[in-house]
Amino acid sequence: MRNFFARISTLDNPPPWSTLAALGGVIVLFAAHIIGSFIALALLNFSQYTALVAWLIGAGLTIIYVFVRFAKPEQRAALRLGVGENVVMVQQVFLMLLIGVGLSVALDVVSGRVTSAFLPEPELVQLYSNASGTITLLGWILALLFMAVAQPIAEELIFRGILLPSLRSTIGAWPGYILSALIYAVFHGLAYGSSISDFNGLWYGQILPFISGLIFGAVRLTTGSTRAAILAHAGFGLFAVVKLLTLAG
Numbered sequence: 001m002r003n004f005f006a007r008i009s010t011l012d013n014p015p016p017w018s019t020l021a022a023l024g025g026v027i028v029l030f031a032a033h034i035i036g037s038f039i040a041l042a043l044l045n046f047s048q049y050t051a052l053v054a055w056l057i058g059a060g061l062t063i064i065y066v067f068v069r070f071a072k073p074e075q076r077a078a079l080r081l082g083v084g085e086n087v088v089m090v091q092q093v094f095l096m097l098l099i100g101v102g103l104s105v106a107l108d109v110v111s112g113r114v115t116s117a118f119l120p121e122p123e124l125v126q127l128y129s130n131a132s133g134t135i136t137l138l139g140w141i142l143a144l145l146f147m148a149v150a151q152p153i154a155e156e157l158i159f160r161g162i163l164l165p166s167l168r169s170t171i172g173a174w175p176g177y178i179l180s181a182l183i184y185a186v187f188h189g190l191a192y193g194s195s196i197s198d199f200n201g202l203w204y205g206q207i208l209p210f211i212s213g214l215i216f217g218a219v220r221l222t223t224g225s226t227r228a229a230i231l232a233h234a235g236f237g238l239f240a241v242v243k244l245l246t247l248a249g
Contacts, residue, residue: 004222007222008173008174008218009174011172011173012168012224013169014165015075015078016078017075017078017166019169019170021069021162025065025162026158026163026183026187028062028065029058029154029155030187030190032061032065033055034058035057036053036055037051037054037058039057040053040054041054047130048126048135048139049138052143055123055146055151056142056146056150059150059151059153059155060150060154062157063153063154063157066079066158070162080161080220080226081227093231096228096231096235097232097238099219100231100233100236100239101235103236104235107211107212108239108243111204114203115203117200118243118247119200120240120243121147121240124147124241124244128244135244135248140241140245143244144238144241146237147237147238147240148238149234151233151237152231152234152236152237155233156220156230157230159180159184159213159217160219160220160226160229161226163183164176164220164221168180177214177218177221180213180217181210181217182210182213184216185207185210186206188205188206189205215232216229216233
């Protein structure tokens with residue numbers, strides 16, 4: 001535990017981009033979701049798949065943006081995705097996924113205690129509520145692609161790959177760590193339409209994403225790898241799909 005706090009407190013070298021550029025990445029992520037919504041509505045109108053297709057498009061546009069905008073070798077290296085001392089190797093993939101699933105299960109147990117409700121993740125609410133008791137194979141495929149692949153890659157690139165190191169170098173190690181998780185939680189509330197009309201909505205829509213943001217940030221900082229954070233996030237997404245399967249029966 002002492003090593004954990006020491007790692008969070010230790011600043012790395014400043015990334016080769018400004019804090020303004022990092023915050024711009026968050027705006028691009030949000031704008032990409034809006035663009036994806038227009039495209040999905042044009043293709044599907046309103047259906048149980050519209051939201052997931054919109055967010056899949058938004059995540060894809062964001063991933064393209066990151067690799068085009070941060071294309072310089074020093075920027076790619078600072079994203080901590082390539083070869084390096086702390087890169088997550090193939091044999092560690094299962095471990096990172098397992099850690100993500102385990103932490104997600106633990107948080108879900110806490111959520112049940114706090115809210116006395118067993119609810120799907122906000123990103124999957126529309127699919128669940130519009131499925132009329134049955135989620136099709138296409139719905140499951142879209143849910144798995146978004147929750148375990150597209151969302152983890154896009155969000156971790158922006159929030160832990162770009163924003164986290166930039167904020168920490170600008171306002172300090174711990175303030176930057178906490179603020180990045182807070183911005184992540186606000187984004188989730190705005191992007192995925194989480195209702196905060198009651199405590200359950202506040203918990204699942206804002207508080208839980210904030211805690212998740214702290215966890216993914218801690219993974220990124222303790223391993224030195226954004227890829228590790230992506231894999232941990234994917235573990236969360238896998239569990240979210242399993243939980244939806246349980247709810248849908």
